[in-house]
Amino acid sequence: MNLRKIILLPITLSFLVFNSLGxxxxxxxxxKQLLQNSNLERxxxxxxxxxxxxxSSDPEEKIIYSEKVLELLNADDRQDFYINALxxxxxxxxxxxxxxxxxxxxxxxxxxAFANTENILLAxxxxxxxxxxxxxxxxxxxxxxxxKAIKIFKETGNFQKLAxxxxxxxxxxxxxxxxxxxxxxxxxxxxxxxxVNLTIGKAYNLGNRALVYWKTGAFEEAEQDLLLAIDMxxxxxxxxxxxxxxxxxxxxxxxxxxxxxxxxxxxxxxxxAEALGLKEQARDASLVLSKLSAERRNFEEAYxxxxxxxxxxxxxxxxxxxxxxxxxxxxxxxxxxxxxxxxLEKDKQLQNIYIIVxxxxxxxxxxxxxxxxxxLITNKLASKAExxxxxxxxxxxxxxxxxxTLQSMIEGREKERKHLAGELHNHLGSLLATVKMNLNGFxxxxxxxxxxxxxxxxxYNDVRDMxxxxxxxxxxxxxxxxxxxxxxDHLSQSGKLKIEFNAAVTDCFIPFEQEIVLYRVVQExxxxxxxxxxxTEMTLLLTCFEDEQLLNIMxxxxxxxxxxxxxxxxxxxxxxxxxxxxxxxxxxxxxxDSQAGKGxxxxxxxxxxxxxxxxxxxx
Numbered sequence: 336m337n338l339r340k341i342i343l344l345p346i347t348l349s350f351l352v353f354n355s356l357g358x359x360x361x362x363x364x365x366x367k368q369l370l371q372n373s374n375l376e377r378x379x380x381x382x383x384x385x386x387x388x389x390x391s392s393d394p395e396e397k398i399i400y401s402e403k404v405l406e407l408l409n410a411d412d413r414q415d416f417y418i419n420a421l422x423x424x425x426x427x428x429x430x431x432x433x434x435x436x437x438x439x440x441x442x443x444x445x446x447x448a449f450a451n452t453e454n455i456l457l458a459x460x461x462x463x464x465x466x467x468x469x470x471x472x473x474x475x476x477x478x479x480x481x482x483k484a485i486k487i488f489k490e491t492g493n494f495q496k497l498a499x500x501x502x503x504x505x506x507x508x509x510x511x512x513x514x515x516x517x518x519x520x521x522x523x524x525x526x527x528x529x530x531v532n533l534t535i536g537k538a539y540n541l542g543n544r545a546l547v548y549w550k551t552g553a554f555e556e557a558e559q560d561l562l563l564a565i566d567m568x569x570x571x572x573x574x575x576x577x578x579x580x581x582x583x584x585x586x587x588x589x590x591x592x593x594x595x596x597x598x599x600x601x602x603x604x605x606x607x608a609e610a611l612g613l614k615e616q617a618r619d620a621s622l623v624l625s626k627l628s629a630e631r632r633n634f635e636e637a638y639x640x641x642x643x644x645x646x647x648x649x650x651x652x653x654x655x656x657x658x659x660x661x662x663x664x665x666x667x668x669x670x671x672x673x674x675x676x677x678x679l680e681k682d683k684q685l686q687n688i689y690i691i692v693x694x695x696x697x698x699x700x701x702x703x704x705x706x707x708x709x710x711l712i713t714n715k716l717a718s719k720a721e722x723x724x725x726x727x728x729x730x731x732x733x734x735x736x737x738x739x740t741l742q743s744m745i746e747g748r749e750k751e752r753k754h755l756a757g758e759l760h761n762h763l764g765s766l767l768a769t770v771k772m773n774l775n776g777f778x779x780x781x782x783x784x785x786x787x788x789x790x791x792x793x794x795y796n797d798v799r800d801m802x803x804x805x806x807x808x809x810x811x812x813x814x815x816x817x818x819x820x821x822x823x824d825h826l827s828q829s830g831k832l833k834i835e836f837n838a839a840v841t842d843c844f845i846p847f848e849q850e851i852v853l854y855r856v857v858q859e860x861x862x863x864x865x866x867x868x869x870x871t872e873m874t875l876l877l878t879c880f881e882d883e884q885l886l887n888i889m890x891x892x893x894x895x896x897x898x899x900x901x902x903x904x905x906x907x908x909x910x911x912x913x914x915x916x917x918x919x920x921x922x923x924x925x926x927x928d929s930q931a932g933k934g935x936x937x938x939x940x941x942x943x944x945x946x947x948x949x950x951x952x953x954x
Contacts, residue, residue: 363390381407385416394427401427414451418444422460429467437467455496458487462500469507477507495536498527502540509547518547535576538567542580549583554591561587578607582616585623598627618647815850816840816877819857823875826861836875843879843886843943852917853888853941859914860890860937868894868935884943891936896929 366383369375375383381404388400401423408417425440445460447453461484468477481504488497505520521544528537541564548557561584568576585601588594605620607613625640770791816838823836845853857875864873870892878887918925921941929935 363387366390377407381412381416385419388420388423394430397423397427414447415453415456418448418451418453418456418460421447422456422463425460425467426463429463429470434467434471438464441467454487454491455493458484458491458493458496458500461487462496462503465503465507469503474507474511478504481507494527495531495533498524498531498533498536498540501527502536502543506543509543509550512550514547514551518544521547534567535571535573538564538571538573538576541567542576542583545580545583549587554587557587558584574607574611575613578604578611578613578616581607582620585620589623589627594627594630598624601627614647614651618644618651621647815845815853818850818854819875819877822854822858822861826865832865832870833872834875835873838877840877840879840886843881845886849921852921853886856914856917856939857888857890859917860888863911863914864890864892864894864935867897868892870894870934879943881943886941886943888939888941889936891934893934896931896933896935898931899927899929 366387370380370383370387384400384404384407388397388404391397391400401420404416404420408420421440421444425437425444427437428434428440429437441460441464445457445464448457448460461480465477465480465484468474468480481500484500485497485504488494488500501520501524505517505524508514508517508520521540524540525537525544528534528540541560545557545560545564548554548560561580565577565580565584568580581600581604585597585604588597588600601620601623605617605624608616608620621640621644625637625644628634628637628640819838820836823834826832827834857877861873861875864870872893874889874891876887876889878889879885880887915925918939918941923939923941926938927935928938
């Protein structure tokens with residue numbers, strides 16, 4: 336049984352899918368004419384080059400135009416152009432017998448396809464890798480990549496390519512005498528060829544399955560599959576497949592003793608093989624017919640057929656010898672070239688060593704220079720850091736002293752205010768009450784006495800108001816919020832300024848001394864609004880942010896506003912100089928947002944320490 340030509344069948348079928356339009360010469364000529372147009376857009380030129388590489392049947396031409404595609408591609412182009420070009424080059428190198436180069440480009444195409452999740456192109460790369468390994472008689476690796484392709488085709492639902500790859504993989508198992516595995520793949524491929532209506536695929540699948548039946552002794556099943564495969568190829572006009580299947584039938588009938596049937600099918604195979612120039616099939620058919628003629632004692636016909644057999648055999652052998660000699664010549668030339676390249680590479684390696692040594696010395700010099708420079712910079716930075724720390728310590732000392740001084744001054748003012756309020760209320764108030772009592776003893780009809788009564792009442796009221804104003808502030812019993820509410824209520828009585836006050840400080844404990852400073856800060860802010868803003872509405876917010884450890888005071892008005900860039904106004908005209916001092920005493924930060932005619936908003940943030948966030952009464 337001759338299996339040499341049958342081995343090519345599944346491989347030929349995979350080529351059919353990959354290069355089904357390979358012989359379209361008029362189209363290629365038209366595309367080449369279009370490429371002569373210098374006004375073509377780059378995208379159009381890229382498309383024409385790819386189509387020429389796809390449709391050309393000349394491997395050398397396919398390589399040339401695929402490489403032009405690679406040269407023209409940009410980083411932002413579709414990656415399928417790049418992958419297809421690599422695939423074309425890889426297949427073309429396989430067709431020219433350069434299997435190592437073929438695998439190099441095919442593996443590169445698979446890497447790019449995998450990186451860009453081009454699953455179909457990845458599977459096609461695996462198919463071509465498997466075909467190249469088969470060409471190189473490396474069936475183990477061929478099976479690995481065939482099965483990888485099968486897995487992807489199943490996942491993507493590409494049943495036509497799945498069926499073809501199952502057919503090819505089944506034949507690889509057949510070559511390894513793993514008939515059960517081969518039959519399993521053929522049986523899986525058959526229904527898929529039916530579902531995609533690919534008749535030629537189903538016919539080739541049946542022909543290959545017949546080989547398994549034949550090898551395992553199932554002659555009737557083998558005969559049925561071969562006859563059915565031939566019937567399916569007749570309408571397609573596939574003389575190549577029919578010639579091969581007739582040849583298989585002839586050998587099958589010869590082995591089973593069916594001489595007449597063997598002669599009929601072998602004769603058909605010979606006629607088709609001679610018409611197509613298939614020398615190997617013509618050689619094998621001539622030998623079988625020569626034996627059959629001798630058995631029938633037709634020695635003249637047997638001699639003629641045997642001479643044809645020898646002619647075909649010698650022709651094939653001469654072609655193989657010529658090819659072998661060409662291959663040896665190529666190997667010799669390649670060997671010489673490789674030796675030349677080896678000498679050049681040694682010279683280049685020596686030159687590279689000199690360059691590397693020079694670079695090492697240069698790098699060591701640069702490293703030493705950088706280390707010395709870094710040491711100098713580090714020393715300078717250390718000296719500067721030491722000076723900065725010293726200046727910071729001095730500044731902190733001065734700020735602490737300034738804070739103590741300001742705190743003492745504020746406490747002194749508070750004591751003086753309370754003292755003056757007491758004197759006004761207790762001393763002057765008592766004296767005025769005594770004067771008023773004595774005046775009541777005089778006759779009321781005298782106009783001057785009435786005037787004195789009115790004056791004494793006016794002075795008494797003024798003294799009482801002044802005492803109240805001086806005594807207004809933070810009480811140790813009621814705290815900051817109560818004091819501010821009293822301040823707001825007092826200011827609202829005039830009816831000239833509408834004040835909205837809101838306080839959210841329940842989670843904060845503020846020492847009494849600091850409450851005094853905060854109260855005076857608010858008092859100063861409100862005083863500025865009354866003196867300068869000409870406002871009708873004001874908002875006062877006091878908020879404790881426990882997570883951020885901040886106490887915020889915000890005062891906003893709808894007054895005339897001012898230019899915040901004017902330093903003189905900020906420091907003096909708006910009375911902010913003393914305010915800055917009080918804010919700084921508690922390490923606060925003040926932000927002013929104001930525009931002429933659009934009012935003013937002042938935000939002040941005070942950092943809270945543990946003493947201001949933990950109320951000892953709740954411990």
